[in-house]
Amino acid sequence: MAGEATLNGNNINGDHPAQVNGTAEHSKPKTGIKIVIVGAGFGGLCAAIECHRQGHNVELYESFKELKVLGDIISFGANAGRIFRRWFIPGTAERISDRLDPLCIKLQKYGFNIHKYDGELVMNQKSPPPDPEAPVFNGHRGELHKTVYNYVKDDLKIPIRLGCRITKYFETESDAGILLDTGEKVTADVVIGADGVRSKARELVLGYEDKPKSSGYAVFRAWFTNVDMIKDPETKRFCENGDTFNGWIGPDVHFLFSTIKNGSDCCWVLTHKDDADIEESWSFPGKLEDVYKVFEGWDPLCKRIVSKTPEDKLVDWKLVYRDPLPRWVSDGGRTCLLGDSAHPFLPTSAQGATQAMEDGVTIAICLREAGKDTVAAALRAFQEIRYDRVKDVQKTGESTRDMWHKADWDAVKKDPTSIQMPREDWIHGHDAEVHAEQVVGDAVKKFS
């Protein structure tokens, strides 16, 4: 594709032309903008990579002391795949997507079997044809996280300081800064708070402490190897012929079960009503007995699948939510929120991590366009470009959940497709980089 229509030096796929041959510098000319990012989740890592690509000088601060492979399934839509495709291993033609792909579920043959809670198969939803330029990645969160983290640390050599808990964010007219729990202060031109649902950066940005609320739902979730699944004649079929994906839908509950890595790993998530107090924590060890209670009156296969789960792999994950924040940028315009700190998502949108990545792409481009002397305009432009899209995508978490939990089964009988997993083009067809390049000039001008 090198040499085709270009957009600010990128070809239509957003690849830097020389990178297609795998020999070019990874990033654009230096801007001299120093950026501190707090949080090495997908949001912070993506922002670091994109800021590096756009020529900024980035440092990451993270509270965990060492990287652990945590979590279970996480989804990245085609709108994230487009971003991953542009991340080359410097000096080579290898892309980060080449490393992610073997870790992820392959459903081209199988699709998604959607059942009513009593076991009746309602429909098989085919997977869309694969798009090499916008691949979809669904895999173990911890494994994908480690791959991206190592890319940032080892390939791009972006400094990451672990074991640094940020206790305060501050800013002056000429810089923004963070205070570490050791008492050390670090300043930069811009601070990005990619510090998750319990963001500390929010206190500076909003001027008050804003706690996440319970969404009224929780998810029992587990990831484990197929050892017991293949011993049972009733369940081994999910592990013998490649990857599978099945869902059961009932009133106020849905159960999704997948097998991954050629059927060797199993993962399920059971979303159900739960009004637990989430003041201190939102992730607890789960009990199989509690899961079985949710399945009363359900297809016995669901309980059979769950019974293969080693109990120590079971997590009871309370879903926190918040109304959209009034803003993501501080008064001084040098500190902003990004990813879950700005906008937590319900898992039914399957877009939380992807939207965090779109944020990272956008902020990096805004900062390059505005330059070192007008970073406040860049941060405000970032919010302007992203805010409404994020709000609209967030709503799909509720609409998909409600479509399943409140299904009218007579109507579904007449039109089984009414219950399929939405894959809307305005979400998945979006190219965050191309879009930001198109609108950034006007957006930055508006705030300059």
Ligand SMILES: Cc1cc2nc3c(=O)[nH]c(=O)nc-3n(C[C@H](O)[C@H](O)[C@H](O)COP(=O)(O)OP(=O)(O)OC[C@H]3O[C@@H](n4cnc5c(N)ncnc54)[C@H](O)[C@@H]3O)c2cc1C
């Ligand atoms: C341990 C963990 C497991 C998860 N498992 C799943 C899963 O299985 N499936 C799924 O769909 N989603 C999971 N998520 C959520 C998902 O990763 C995020 O919703 C999404 O990727 C958005 O990422 P983010 O970078 O905005 O936030 P996060 O992924 O939450 O990252 C925020 C980062 O900021 C760090 N941080 C927070 N406060 C401070 C502070 N004061 N100082 C320094 N660092 C700080 C945190 O340690 C964390 O690494 C998980 C998140 C975490 C943290």
